Amino acid sequence: MQQDFNQQDVNAMTVSERADALEERMLHELEHIVTKSVLFNLADGKVETESGAALMAKNPGKYMLMGADPRLPKMPAKPTLLDYFRCRFASTSHLLQSATHALKAGHSEKVILACLLHDIGVVSFIRCDHGYWGAQLIEPYVDEEVSWAVKTHQALRFFPDESVGYKYPEMYLKLFGADYRPEPYIVAEYERARNHTWYMTSRLITLNDIYSFDPNAKVNLDDFVDIIGRNFRQPAEGLGLDSSPSAHMWRTMMWPTRYL
Numbered sequence: 001m002q003q004d005f006n007q008q009d010v011n012a013m014t015v016s017e018r019a020d021a022l023e024e025r026m027l028h029e030l031e032h033i034v035t036k037s038v039l040f041n042l043a044d045g046k047v048e049t050e051s052g053a054a055l056m057a058k059n060p061g062k063y064m065l066m067g068a069d070p071r072l073p074k075m076p077a078k079p080t081l082l083d084y085f086r087c088r089f090a091s092t093s094h095l096l097q098s099a100t101h102a103l104k105a106g107h108s109e110k111v112i113l114a115c116l117l118h119d120i121g122v123v124s125f126i127r128c129d130h131g132y133w134g135a136q137l138i139e140p141y142v143d144e145e146v147s148w149a150v151k152t153h154q155a156l157r158f159f160p161d162e163s164v165g166y167k168y169p170e171m172y173l174k175l176f177g178a179d180y181r182p183e184p185y186i187v188a189e190y191e192r193a194r195n196h197t198w199y200m201t202s203r204l205i206t207l208n209d210i211y212s213f214d215p216n217a218k219v220n221l222d223d224f225v226d227i228i229g230r231n232f233r234q235p236a237e238g239l240g241l242d243s244s245p246s247a248h249m250w251r252t253m254m255w256p257t258r259y260l
Ligand SMILES: [Fe+2]
Pocket: 118, 119, 130, 153, 154
């Protein structure tokens, strides 16, 4: 019998229930061969991957995992953006704080949604070029202005705009050092964005971006359910199970250890 559980369930469990769940989980880990993609190994500084034949030889009688990873929170049959927020995004506080800031400042729903989604690349997928990854993830489901703004915030955040009170973030001096300069493709992206009709939408992401993270801030995903409902075109088949140009990216988040 397959038993999956999510973090909320884990929190509510007693010690013995937790031990049972852990045992169950280990059983499933043993049922199938769970592999790491090359990218996961690259992040450990290794350019390598284990061949299927070697894995089969090491795990006689077992098949490769070709579905959900039982160690991760279970996704519903037809997942929505909110399910990814709850089951796959490693942290949502920064996104919710930024969107709350935009909501309180009275910005449009497009801007609020852009703030809510601006860093989903980081919290769900990968840090490098997070603006571009985040924009591609949402492009088929949101107004073009929203995905454009998410893409370009990656460049804009490095460039001050005194006219709206945006300064180079202090946090970046701490994170990257005073000598850091963005790569030429980022400078070029900034220059294109600077003259674009939607420049201010992307600039508002950087203005509402919270560069100092407040661990005590009170934020709630429920505050944004209606805005998401009105501005994010949820596919009927489930996000990732549709045929959009980025559906495979959502599926990869859902099944990150599927063998192929
Ligand atoms: Fe960002």
